[in-house]
Amino acid sequence: MQKAVLITGCSSGIGLESAIDLKRQGFQIIAGCRKPEDVVRMNDQGFTGVQLDLDSPESVDRAADEVIALTGNRLYGIFNNAGYGVYGPLTAVSRRQMEQQFSSNFFGTHQLTLRLLPAMLPHGEGRIVMTSSVMGLIATPGRGAYAASKHALEAWSDALRMELRHSGIRVSLIEPGPIRTRFTQNVNQTQSDRPVENPGIAARFTLGPEAVVAKVRHAFTSDRPRLRYPVTLVTWAVILLRRLLPGRLMDKILQG
Numbered sequence: 548m549q550k551a552v553l554i555t556g557c558s559s560g561i562g563l564e565s566a567i568d569l570k571r572q573g574f575q576i577i578a579g580c581r582k583p584e585d586v587v588r589m590n591d592q593g594f595t596g597v598q599l600d601l602d603s604p605e606s607v608d609r610a611a612d613e614v615i616a617l618t619g620n621r622l623y624g625i626f627n628n629a630g631y632g633v634y635g636p637l638t639a640v641s642r643r644q645m646e647q648q649f650s651s652n653f654f655g656t657h658q659l660t661l662r663l664l665p666a667m668l669p670h671g672e673g674r675i676v677m678t679s680s681v682m683g684l685i686a687t688p689g690r691g692a693y694a695a696s697k698h699a700l701e702a703w704s705d706a707l708r709m710e711l712r713h714s715g716i717r718v719s720l721i722e723p724g725p726i727r728t729r730f731t732q733n734v735n736q737t738q739s740d741r742p743v744e745n746p747g748i749a750a751r752f753t754l755g756p757e758a759v760v761a762k763v764r765h766a767f768t769s770d771r772p773r774l775r776y777p778v779t780l781v782t783w784a785v786i787l788l789r790r791l792l793p794g795r796l797m798d799k800i801l802q803g
Contacts, residue, residue, distance in 0.1 A: 549575040551618040556629030558585035560728030564756040565763045601655025611662035622666040624674040627656045632693040635737030652696035671715040681782045689743035719766040724781030725753040
């Protein structure tokens with residue numbers, strides 16, 4: 548019997564590349580997509596498409612019901628990958644924009660995971676994997692809202708991992724640095740006349756979404772999945788510098 552995995556944000560980038568790879572590993576992939584046309588496209592590519600908008604509690608409930616029905620109440624894994632960024636100085640981010648940032652990147656993930664856990668817990672095995680970010684480890688000017696949502700996801704994942712320690716379900720975080728996906732094009736800039744952009748040097752360290760795939764595969768197939776999977780030199784450098792440097796010096800480096 549194929550093990551079923553739900554992947555959110557599956558229409559492109561990390562989600563799509565991971566879906567293709569995990570399907571090759573023998574998993575049944577349920578592809579969560581926000582747009583109906585992407586659901587159709589994923590079905591045409593041999594996946595099982597499900598419409599899912601994490602910003603809508605009603606959509607999350609409908610998608611969870613559909614996943615439970617599709618899997619006969621036996622789900623092996625969730626790859627919580629969907630999300631987007633609100634960029635701009637915190638003084639230019641409204642409460643509504645901050646709520647939408649957390650709704651898509653955090654609250655929807657919480658709701659979806661809790662709805663699907665009853666389809667995982669009775670079977671004594673499973674994987675829950677989250678796409679976090681290097682911004683889940685640090686914060687930089689102009690990315691405070693996005694970083695806050697990813698910091699929340701990191702803390703939530705740590706707590707969930709410990710709470711599920713006796714369940715057979717393993718929880719892992721993927722922490723990419725700069726990756727070539729549609730993410731940048733989909734960023735919500737709060738100041739269109741002064742957009743927040745990556746520094747030029749970041750292009751040297753930007754990798755394709757396939758760089759994340761091997762980490763995702765390990766998280767879903769290894770007997771001992773890691774708690775965290777840093778991806779790209781940028782993330783590794785941040786981890787090292789945070790350990791070695793005092794906070795004020797890190798601020799100077801991150802301020803550019």
